[in-house]
Amino acid sequence: MSVRVVLPAHLRTLARVDGEVTVDVDGTLTQRALLDALEQRFPALRGAIRDYATHKRRAYVRFFACERDLSHDLPDAPLPDAVREGQEPFLIVGAIAGG
Amino acid sequence: MSKVRILAGTRKGAFILTSDGKRKDWKVSGPFFGGWEIYHLKGSPVDPDRIYASQTSAWFGQQIQRSDDGGETWTPVGNEFVYDGVPGTHQWYDGTARPWEFKRVWHLEPSATDRDALYAGAEDAALFTSNDGGASWKELSGLREHTTGSSWQPGAGGLCLHTIIVDPNDPKRIFIAISAAGAFRTDDGGKTWKPINRGLRSQYIPDPDAEVGHCIHHVAMHPSKPRTLFMQKHWDVMRSDDAGDSWREVSGNLPTDFGFVIDVHAHEPETIYVVPIKSDSEHFPLDGKLRVYRSRSGGEEWEALKKGLPQRNCYVNVLRDAMAVDRLDKCGIYFGTTGGQIYASADGGDSWDAIARDLPAVLSVEVQTLR
Numbered sequence: 001m002s003v004r005v006v007l008p009a010h011l012r013t014l015a016r017v018d019g020e021v022t023v024d025v026d027g028t029l030t031q032r033a034l035l036d037a038l039e040q041r042f043p044a045l046r047g048a049i050r051d052y053a054t055h056k057r058r059a060y061v062r063f064f065a066c067e068r069d070l071s072h073d074l075p076d077a078p079l080p081d082a083v084r085e086g087q088e089p090f091l092i093v094g095a096i097a098g099g
Numbered sequence: 100m101s102k103v104r105i106l107a108g109t110r111k112g113a114f115i116l117t118s119d120g121k122r123k124d125w126k127v128s129g130p131f132f133g134g135w136e137i138y139h140l141k142g143s144p145v146d147p148d149r150i151y152a153s154q155t156s157a158w159f160g161q162q163i164q165r166s167d168d169g170g171e172t173w174t175p176v177g178n179e180f181v182y183d184g185v186p187g188t189h190q191w192y193d194g195t196a197r198p199w200e201f202k203r204v205w206h207l208e209p210s211a212t213d214r215d216a217l218y219a220g221a222e223d224a225a226l227f228t229s230n231d232g233g234a235s236w237k238e239l240s241g242l243r244e245h246t247t248g249s250s251w252q253p254g255a256g257g258l259c260l261h262t263i264i265v266d267p268n269d270p271k272r273i274f275i276a277i278s279a280a281g282a283f284r285t286d287d288g289g290k291t292w293k294p295i296n297r298g299l300r301s302q303y304i305p306d307p308d309a310e311v312g313h314c315i316h317h318v319a320m321h322p323s324k325p326r327t328l329f330m331q332k333h334w335d336v337m338r339s340d341d342a343g344d345s346w347r348e349v350s351g352n353l354p355t356d357f358g359f360v361i362d363v364h365a366h367e368p369e370t371i372y373v374v375p376i377k378s379d380s381e382h383f384p385l386d387g388k389l390r391v392y393r394s395r396s397g398g399e400e401w402e403a404l405k406k407g408l409p410q411r412n413c414y415v416n417v418l419r420d421a422m423a424v425d426r427l428d429k430c431g432i433y434f435g436t437t438g439g440q441i442y443a444s445a446d447g448g449d450s451w452d453a454i455a456r457d458l459p460a461v462l463s464v465e466v467q468t469l470r
Contacts, residue, residue, distance in 0.1 A: 010134060010159055014175065044175045048159040052179050060158040094158045 001025055003034055004089035011049070011092065015042040020089055029084045031063060032075040049092060064091040102469040103425050104169065105443075106150065107435055108137035111459035113152055115170045118454075122431055122445040125454045131173060132164065136203075139420055139463040140170075143209040143217075147467050151217060151233055155203040163204065163219075163233045176233035180204070180221060183240035189223065190252035199223045199243065206420060206463075208263040212270070220260035224251060224277045226289065239289035242275065247294060247311040254278030254314045254333075261419055262315070267322045274328065274343060279304075279314035282330070284343050295343030299332060316359045317419040321368035329371050329398070331361040331419075336373055338398050349398020354385055360422035364447060365430040369397040372432060372448060374417040383414035391434070393448050407451035408442065415440070420463035427468060435461025 002022045007015065015021070023037040032055070039046045050057050055075065057063070063070045066080045066088050082088040101120035107113065112130030131137075135154045143149040148169040154162040161180060164173040186199035202222045210216035215232040225243045227236040251258060259278055266272035271288040274295075281296040294310050304312040314333035321327065330337040330346065334357050337346040350356035355375045364370035371394050377385050384390065389408045392401040415438035425431035432444045439458040442451045 008158075010156065013132075014159070014162065044162075047161065047178045053181050058158065058160060 001029060001084055002086060003029065003037075003083060004086055005034070005038060006089045006091045007045075008092060008094040010094065011045060014044045014048060016044075017042070029079045030076050031070065031073065031079065034079065034090060035075075060095040062093045062095055064093055065089070101427055103427070103431065104142075104147075104467040104469060105423075105433060105441065105454075106140035106142065106152075106170070106463075106465040106467070107441060107455075107458065107461055108139050108152070108420075108463040109435075109439070109459040109461050110136055113137040113140055113154075113170075114455070114458055116441065116454060120427055122425075122427075122443060125443075127455055128170075130459075131170070132162075135162075137462065138203060139206050139465070141207045141209055141465050142467045143214040144211045145209075146214040147469055149209070149214045149232075151207045151209060153204040153207055153219070161201070161203050163207075165233050177229065177231075177235045180219070180225075180227055180236055181238070182225060182243065183238040186243070188249055189258060190250055192253060194252075196249070199225070201225075202257060205259045205261045206263055208265065210270075211265065211267060218263050218265075218273075220263050220275065222257040222259040223253075224258045224260045224280060226260060226263070226273075226275060228289070239285075241285070241290050242283060242292045245283070245292050245294075247280070250311060251277065251280035252312065262318045264318060264320050264328075266325045268325055272325075272342070274318060274320070276315040276318050276330075278316065279312060279333075281311045281313040282315055282318060282328075282343055295339070296346070297344065298339075298346030298348075299337065300335070301333065303333070317361050319361045319363050319371070321363040324368045327368065327397070329361050329363060331358050331373055333357065333379060336361065336398060349394070351394070351399035351401055353392055353401050358417075359419040360417050360434060362422045362424055362432070364432075365424045365426045366428075367395070367430075370395045370447070371397065372422065373401075374422070374434065376416060382416045387412045387414060389413040389415065389436075391432070391444075391448055391451075404444075404448045404451070406449065407444075407453075413438075418462055421461050423464045423466040425466045425468045431466070433464050433466055435464045437461065 105116040112133040114129035138153045140152040150166045152164040188196035191197040204219045206220040208218040219227040226239045262276035264274040276282045283292045326342045328339045391404040415436035422434040437460040441455040
């Protein structure tokens, strides 16, 4: 399946992309599967969204979709159908914390 | 015709300033990596167009960028900084145990003989090395695993390894400094380390002359005298003439011996520079007057250098890696401030000009002298 992902500005620069990106994910669509596919397509994003060793989400990064905060969902929980079907993007967002 | 290239890391990106050997007219390019904190950039002595940069963000972590064309274009290389084995704990500010956690790279030190080899000093304190141009990194864990490691504690900026000096005559001898653990030396290329803090006294730790726990801000060496080291400690300017085995205070007549930077003249190994800062609770110059102090005697006797520097209402800081010297015949001295100025002296410090005034807060300054 082809999944739409919106990256924050700094990560778009790092990945050298403009606007929304799409990534192909096989099997069940979960946060982990999506981030694995995203990092495979854009290796510069490795370590920028989640920790290298633990795969824990970085503290100032949030995951939203379908007007819901998915940041604290388990990494292997299925993502919403609307994301899987390409109707809604998966949003990777830098927390609003000054800067 | 010689050329000088300044590599400035700031809170919001990197900037490169270039001039010919006259050092009068400067071209400023950047920001590179706008919006990111650039803790440090440094060029390879072997290939000056090979430049490494530490790009970091509390949001998005650590990146290492590399340029092979003197900073015109950049490529992200490896950023997998993983501690060797299961890291233990160090002291937190309140004295409790805290697990080691990688946060960022403070300092990059390229090899003097191999363009693809370099060291990286990290927070939480550790030394990493790469032999493939920054594509992959390995920790020299003998340092972090030193028996004193569990007692190291962060300074205000974090538990950072900020100084890396490789002995030009013996690449297996490396000096590093950590806030707030102290200075360490290896004589076997990083396998084993010894604290080199004898002679330091710090009133903010339970035992003022303890083996470790000292908040060292920066250390400098002249390549022609690798056994002589100069140190700006939290308080106190120190020197060692036995490769760090012992230190003596050389603050002398400085108006305050708190500060962050220290550096050595390119051609005069006993001429050193500091920027005195009022105190550890007021990080700005005394009386609003920005002054570099120069000693031509390796310490003790200092003279104020103020021509061209603001002498009223100046309340900036000069951070630990934000001073550097060029190697032209008439040695140039450069430093950056938290107010976004970069000051340059083309006459060894006698007079100064602001060659950039409104950059983001400057974190680091390095200089390349290009022939």
